[in-house]
Amino acid sequence: MAETARNVAQADPAPQLAVENLHAWYGESHVLHGVTFAVKPGEVVTLLGRNGAGKTTTLKSIIGIVGRRTGSIAFAGTETIGMVSRAIARLGIAYVPEERGIYASLNVEENLMLPPQVRPGGFTVEQIFELFPNLRERLASQGTKLSGGEQQMLAIARILRTGARTLLLDEPTEGLAPVIIQQIGRTLARLKQEGFTIVLVEQNFRFAQSVADRHYIVEQGRVIDMIANDELDANHDKLQTYLGV
Numbered sequence: 001m002a003e004t005a006r007n008v009a010q011a012d013p014a015p016q017l018a019v020e021n022l023h024a025w026y027g028e029s030h031v032l033h034g035v036t037f038a039v040k041p042g043e044v045v046t047l048l049g050r051n052g053a054g055k056t057t058t059l060k061s062i063i064g065i066v067g068r069r070t071g072s073i074a075f076a077g078t079e080t081i082g083m084v085s086r087a088i089a090r091l092g093i094a095y096v097p098e099e100r101g102i103y104a105s106l107n108v109e110e111n112l113m114l115p116p117q118v119r120p121g122g123f124t125v126e127q128i129f130e131l132f133p134n135l136r137e138r139l140a141s142q143g144t145k146l147s148g149g150e151q152q153m154l155a156i157a158r159i160l161r162t163g164a165r166t167l168l169l170d171e172p173t174e175g176l177a178p179v180i181i182q183q184i185g186r187t188l189a190r191l192k193q194e195g196f197t198i199v200l201v202e203q204n205f206r207f208a209q210s211v212a213d214r215h216y217i218v219e220q221g222r223v224i225d226m227i228a229n230d231e232l233d234a235n236h237d238k239l240q241t242y243l244g245v
C-alpha cells in the first residue's frame, strides 16, 4: 500500500496539453498527419523542424484556427477538438503568431487593452511595464512606429493581461537583434518561474536550448522524436540530420 502511494506521488503530473493523433487540413491540403506530444504544467517545450514541417499549423490547430482538424487536443483534461477558437482561448490558452498581430493604426496602450480578459489573475498594466519597461515609454506610439522587438514584446504583453497561463509562441525571436533576443529569453525564464506553460516554435536553435525543458522534432506533419534539453549536446548529430543545419 505504502509502495502504491509512493508510486502515485512520483507519477508525472497530468499534462497541461496533450495532443494525440492530430490531423489538420487547409482546404483539401492535408498538412498534419498524426501529431502526438504532451506538455506538463510549467514546462517550456519547443517544436523544432524544417520549413514547412507543420510547426505553425500545430500551434494554429491547438488554438482552433485551421480549416479542419481531427484527433485529440486535451487542455487540462478538457477535450477541445470540437470547440471554436474563442472557447479554447477562454480556457486560458493564447497564441502569438509569427507576424505578431499588432494593429498598426492603434497605439501601444490601445493594442495592450484590446484582447478581452479570459481568466482572472492576468498581469496588471503595472506588472507589464515592470517586465517590459520600453513599452511604458512607447505607450502613445502607433503600432507602425514600433521596432520588431517592441512589437514582439507588445504581442507577449498583451496576452499576459488576458490571464492566459499557457502560451503558444511562434518564432518570437525572428528577425530580432541579439540584445532583444536576450530580453525575450529573460522574459520567458521569468514566466516559467511563475508557472506558465509554454510551447515555442523556434528556428533559433541556441535560443531554444537556453529556454526549454524539452524539444519535439516535427517532420512532414508528425512528431518524430523528443530530445530532453540536457541531452541536446549529446544528440547534436541527430539534430543536424533532422534540421538540416
Ligand SMILES: Nc1ncnc2c1ncn2[C@@H]1O[C@H](COP(=O)(O)OP(=O)(O)OP(=O)(O)O)[C@@H](O)[C@H]1O
Binding pocket: 026, 029, 031, 049, 050, 051, 052, 053, 054, 055, 056, 057, 058
Ligand atoms: N494557409 C495555408 N494554406 C495552404 N497550405 C498551407 C497554409 N499554411 C501553411 N500551409 C502548408 O502547410 C505546410 C506546413 O506549414 P507550416 O507553416 O505549419 O510549417 P512550419 O513547420 O511552421 O514551417 P515554417 O517555419 O516555414 O512556417 C506547408 O507545406 C505549407 O506550405
